[in-house]
Amino acid sequence: MAQNIFISYSRREVGFVDDLVRRLEAEKYVVWLDYRSLVAGSPWQDQIYKGITDAEVILLVISKESLASRNVEVEWQRVLGEKKRIILLIFEAVELPPVLEKYEWVDFRGNYKAGLDELFSQLKTPVQEEHPVPQTGFKVPAVVWLSFILSIPAAIFSLISIWTLFIPFFLVPLPYRIFKRDFSYLPVQASLLMMPFAIFLTANLSVSDTLYDLFRVLAVVSLPLNLWLMYLLRSEGMQRWGKPSANSPAKPHVDMTRFPQDKPIKYFIDHAPQDREIAISLDRTFKSAGHIESAGADSAKATFTLISRFKTESVADCESQLVYPVIVQSNDKISPQLSRIQWLDMRSGVRNLDVIARLLPDPALLSRGLCVRPSGNQLVLPSAILALIYFIVFLAVVCIGSWFPYISQYANLFFKDPFYLEVVVQLIASLILFGGISYFMVRHIMQRQGFFASLPGLLTGAVLFAAILYWQVAIDNMVFDLLGVTVDYRGISSYYPRGLYMIGLPIMLIYLWFNRRDLMYWLPAKKPKQKRS
Known part of the structure; x- marks a missing residue:
């Protein structure tokens, strides 16, 4: 019989957690994760407590952010009261609260596959009574080391194009920021792409034949190195490692292969005036599918809230009403309510409106098929x-x-x-x-x-x-x-x-x-x- 698992984590580890959930579900484990499991109609705190009560194993992701998070602390304190089995997933080496030192743990700081194998092994065996305290020290996956090594020549070569200002601004600190898990992927990608051309231009405009020859060679050498580094920064290992701002946009969890029976649903589109064109297209698509526009969120069966710099919260109560946040522009000031549920991500373009309309009668299928994890501070553009x-x-x-x-x-x-x-x-x-x-x-x-x-x-x-x-x-x-x-x-x-x-x-x-x-x-x-x- 598949075990029920509850995962407690901070938003900082969302890339790591998202990949972990996918692999756990592939092994037939039933996973409770807030942004994939919370539903409208009852208070979220009650749902979280029920998720803990129903779970047989609690996976607590350990990092500086998670141990500093009040929400995470409330969750693991609740777990201690229910005497559940706890397995600590060591994402970062930090000093544990004494009350957590006695629990099982798996080290995910180094080899991710080895950590997964150890986790699956522990899940299949009874709880062990004796556990050494997790080791401290600096460990990083091999892909992080390789990205760090490749980022060093990128940082050095970027100085040749110092006149561009922005290329060295993003690439010189990149080696340090890789270890800090804190870089913004989009401007780094732009800098890596433009740097070889900037060096080539510097060579062509150089007044020295020696510098001309040297810079042309460096322009040619930097191109494959930068492309390799870009590939690594988008790899699964770096997506698990980096903060949400360093991650590429999440993809829907499930490919849609079936649709519910057609049924008219009353909907309301909550939007700022500046996002009117998107709202009009969404409204037109819903009406063509037979759905009915509601005069307000209170009388609607489903509310779609368009999130952008012009709007950061919903007029509907996310705990008592069915709300779909539709993010059309990155924003790091989104209300806490909306940050706990999955989103329809349209930052890279308004797509799949007809699919959303067909899935609207089945909220679970819509959320499972098209919604993604919340991550408002990623810079994503069409x-x-x-x-x-x-x-x-x-x-x-x-x-x-x-x-x-x-x-x-x-x-x-x-x-x-x-x-x-x-x-x-x-x-x-x-x-x-x-x-x-x-x-x-x-x-x-x-x-x-x-x-x-x-x-x-x-x-x-x-x-x-x-x-x-x-x-x-x-x-x-x-x-x-x-x-x-x-x-x-x-x-x-x-x-x-x-x-x-x-x-x-x-x-x-x-x-x-x-x-x-x-x-x-x-x-x-x-x-x-x-x-x-």
């Missing part, structure tokens, strides 16, 4: 938005970086000869403008707030980029006229950014056109104007 941000950042990097070599080469002339004053002023102004516009465009787009987080704003940004780039062509010609350089060498500093813009912009526009739905969902809708009384 592919169209991610591509747009990458294009803007890379364009800014190339534009600003292209001028550094001959600024440094002719610095004495630029800043001492009064004839160059106008050129210097125009050049500095153009670089500041381009960098500033790029910064605010990326910021507004990522936050879904501000002028550039709109179609008129994006078009304005594109026009401003074109104007500044052609202004820089004129500056380029002014510089070489003053230097007396032949026409064949003109435009080297404005060539790369202008060429990238002229080639990249049409490609970007075509890509955004084919993904225009995601773009329109992401750009915030305007708040309706309030009528004057």
